[in-house]
């Protein structure tokens with residue numbers, strides 16, 4: 670049987686990586702030949718989590734042979750997927766994002782739910798089939814939930830996600846979830862040796878808003894001032910990226926995890942006007958205070974999508 674390549678999104682984060690690992694395990698219990706891959710290097714938080722759980726990093730691929738069989742986890746948009754997605758056969762999709770431009774010529778398995786992480790959904794599928802995750806995988810799934818929900822701070826968090834963490838910790842036995850989450854966020858905020866370019870590209874996604882090309886970045890951190898103090902250099906890099914990638918919109922949110930506050934760096938007048946029209950918020954010195962809009966997928970993207978569909 671052909672192998673199913675299980676792929677998370679570009680600029681892999683903790684949930685994309687972990688959902689690809691645990692969904693691969695799920696497929697294996699169904700006697701499906703599957704392997705998880707990542708599309709790029711992992712961030713410090715994901716590395717920390719994999720080390721803690723004693724799990725190896727998936728290997729990296731950039732493209733696959735045409736007609737390769739794949740599973741998409743934690744994304745479904747072309748702009749965020751493996752480069753030659755159009756040449757591949759999508760056999761599975763497990764996700765918790767908006768559905769935008771996915772179309773196939775053949776039947777496939779799709780499962781999406783409004784849970785805070787794709788890993789929560791994979792765990793539900795395991796539970797429905799009476800599959801008990803190993804201690805290592807239970808640790809991973811808890812970590813993905815804590816990461817995507819910013820330890821339940823994000824508006825995407827459901828009661829069900831909290832129950833899943835409690836239930837899985839009977840297996841994982843993480844002594845103190847609060848301390849563990851903080852250690853994860855500190856690993857993610859360990860930015861001292863990275864360049865400004867790496868900083869602004871730490872977690873970005875590209876979107877197509879009705880023909881407008883948008884680049885929406887997010888730096889989730891326990892130390893927002895480190896990024897905000899580099900605003901001038903960041904703006905220079907945003908200008909470069911906007912030109913080279915031919916973008917219509919570029920925004921970078923600095924998300925203060927502990928104080929639950931989003932300060933967004935707004936590149937130029939075009940973006941200022943959008944922020945004003947969409948959120949009724951004025952930009953001062955290239956900074957817009959977006960309050961507690963912590964979640965890109967729920968508090969930013971739907972509003973922008975609606976604005977550009979008019």
Ligand SMILES: [Mn+2]
Nearest residue numbers: 684743787817
């Ligand atoms: Mn996710």
